[in-house]
Every structure is written in structure tokens, then in C-alpha cells.
Amino acid sequence: MVGTKKGAFILTSDGKRKDWKVSGPFFAGWEIYHLKGSPVDPNRLYASQSNSWFGQLIQRSDDGGVTWSPMGNKFSYDGVPGTHQWYDGTPHPWEFKRVWHLEPSLTDPETVYAGVEDAALFKSTDGGANWSELAGLRGHGSGPHWQPGAGGMCLHTVILDRADPGRMYIAISAAGAFRTDDAGTTWKPINKGLVSGMMPDPTAEVGHCVHHVAMHPARPDVLFMQKHWDVMRSDDAGDNWREVSGNLPTDFGFAIDVHAHEPETLYVVPIKSDSEHFPLDGKLQVWRSRTGGNEWEPLTAGLPQQNCYVNVLRDAMSVDTLDECGIYFGTSGGQVYASPDAGDTWAPIVRDLPAVMSVEVQTLP
């Protein structure tokens, strides 16, 4: 499932992952920041549809993406929203702009979480018809000090823990990562060990530009993070982080993900820098670590190794759960690449979609 700047697309294949059928565009002309299916009901899909003219819509499909229905789109902050910091450090009122990420519940298809800009977490328990804020996050004492990253002050990552229904991780650019252990009532910043040189206090409790966080479902205490700069790892549910950038040619990037069956195998797409959002030397490379970080290898077979100046955004990489794990990512140039062999070889599924904002995979029986 591919969200792009001009609509959504569904790419379908069998287990060989060689021949693909492309459906779409759905919601043609709209920005689809994210769409994702319920793990317990694969026919239940949720999509975030928005643009600058008409605002935010939430779409739901109950038939695997064949038909869609608009759901509730009222995202009202709880109470008086207050202020966060603007780019120049002045107070700025909290204003809802869009939904960046939709995370369906692991157990209930009617329950889904929405990470939004300006940063907050919303929850629906009626299939997206109504939304209420989990205000304990924004109400954390640090809220007035949060500041937007270049793309806005977005809550872009929501990770649920199958082993502990009360535990959830979220990440915000540029506030950092947070964890709840009581299903969203209270939240704790989990940014110890992050070092962000551009901040007045590089090790502050909040303010870090976390780009994405990934977790293997079988090891919920181990987290991997692509920060603005630095690839990080935590072995204690985010309480402490250490850098595992190792031999990466650049440790700036957005996307990070974990192999479906090998919890120590992870993938990143190194991007040159925060001022040059494209691969180093025009060579699009996924880098894989089979050691949980630090030792990395470039994966280049089938990827363009010259004149490639695309970006890969934070939600634009995903993995399937077939025996031989498939890896997928989409680019700002509209290509979606697939590797059916855990990254060893790659081929484009499509080359000319609108700029890709998100890629999610459903592995159907």
C-alpha cells in the first residue's frame, strides 16, 4: 500500500513477488500521508487523505481497498491547546494540520491511533468515526518546549507492543521519542543517550529530531532509531540509547526497519545530509546490518548507482512476513522498489508514481 502526494496505490503480487498488479490512484489528487491495514482484519484499511485546500479526511475500507468510505475527520485537541515553540523559539498556538500516521490496533479492527501535526496522538474505537486525543502526551510537562522540524511538528511514529497492551512508543519531530506504559494516560520522554549537536543542550530531555523508530514485534524492548543524524539502538525500551551508525557512509536518513524474522537485521537508506536530501554520490543504496547495528553492508543490486537524487521518507519502507523476508521502499521520485530476498537484490515495482510518502505491506494468507 503506497501513499503518495497525489493519491494512494495498492500493489499486489503473489509470494514470488516478481509480477505485480497496480491498482489506483485512489483519492486521486490528494496527499495520502499514510495508509495501513488492521493486523486482525486484513480487509480493514485506514487511509489519511489531506490537502491544503480541504484539510484532513480519514478513509476506511472494509474490503481490502476495493471501496472506501470517508470517516470522521474531527481532530480536536483536548481542552485549551496552549502553545509550543515556533521555529524562532517564540510561543505558537497548537493547530491541527494533518494526520501523518495511522496505526491500527493489534487486537481490535475498530481501534486505530492517529499521529498528527501539530504533534498529538488521537484514538478511535469505532473504526475511525470519532477521535479523541490521548492528551497525556501533549500534556507532558515538556509540551510547551516542543518545536517543529523542517516538515512541521509531526507525530509520525506509533509503535504498539503485542506483549504489553499498555505499552506504546511514539516519536515526534522535533521533540523526541516517548513511551507510555499505561495505554496512553501518562508518557515519559525516552531520549537519554541521544546527542543532537544543533541543539543548545545536545543531550536535553526533549528537542531531538527523531525521524523514525522501528521495533521487531518479538523483541519489544529493543528499538532502533533513525535520528536526524545518527542511527541509534536501545535495549531497554528506550530508557537508554547508544549509537550504532558504525561504518555507514552517512548516518543521516529517514527510513529504518527490521527484518521480519531476524531481530538483529535492520535496514536504513543513508541520505547525504540535512541540507541535501538525496543519496551520496547519486547512488541509491540500502544498508543492512545483520548485527543489530555498527557493522553495515551496502545493498545495491538492482538499485540505480548513478545520477539518482531521490529521497526516501520515514514511513516509506516496510517489510513483509513471508519466509524469505521482502523489503520495500518508495522514493520521492515515484519509484517503489522491492527485494524478495531480504535486500540482496532489488527491482522496481513501479517507476513513475507521484512522490511516495509511505509504504506499508500486508502479507495475506
Place this chain on the structure above:
Amino acid sequence: MIRVVLPQHLRTLAGVGAETLLEISAPVTMRRVLDAIETGYPMLRGTIREYSTGQRRAFLRFFVCEEDWSHEPLDKELPPPVAEGREPLLIIGAIAGGLPAC
């Protein structure tokens, strides 16, 4: 009947054609037209008026009898050609917009 011309994206969303017909008793005001749109087509709630403020979204304009009514009071009565259905009310998306990089 009041005739309303919606932007193409909203027509698609609401599943309506070039014009949307609304039954609105007098007095016909912009607020009552918008209320009728949102009642008849709930999927359009929040797309023309902001939820949080009830105000017209910034990139939309209202045109009535070739005049820009975007900044007129919402409770001002619409002119007879629109109130009597001889002329459509136009809701138009600005040729603007865009999005910062994400």
C-alpha cells in the same frame, strides 16, 4: 432550490455532479447554505469550514453573482438570483497551496 457549484475534489468526495441542489427556506444566508451542505453531505464537514473555528478554509473562496463573498458576514442574506436558484453559488479552490517537505 439553491444551486451550489463545489470544487471538483469535493464533488468527487460527496458523489455529486456539477451542481448540488439544496432546499433552503428563507432567509437564505451563506451560513444556512453551508449548514445544509454539511447536513446533506456529512463527508464534507471540515472541508469547507474549519472544525476548530467554523471559519472558511483559507484556500477557498465564495462567489455570488460574480462578486467575492468570501469575507461577507455569514448571516447576510444572499441576493435573489442565488436565493431563488437562478444563479449558482460558487465555492472555488484558490490556485495556490502547496506543502512543505516532509
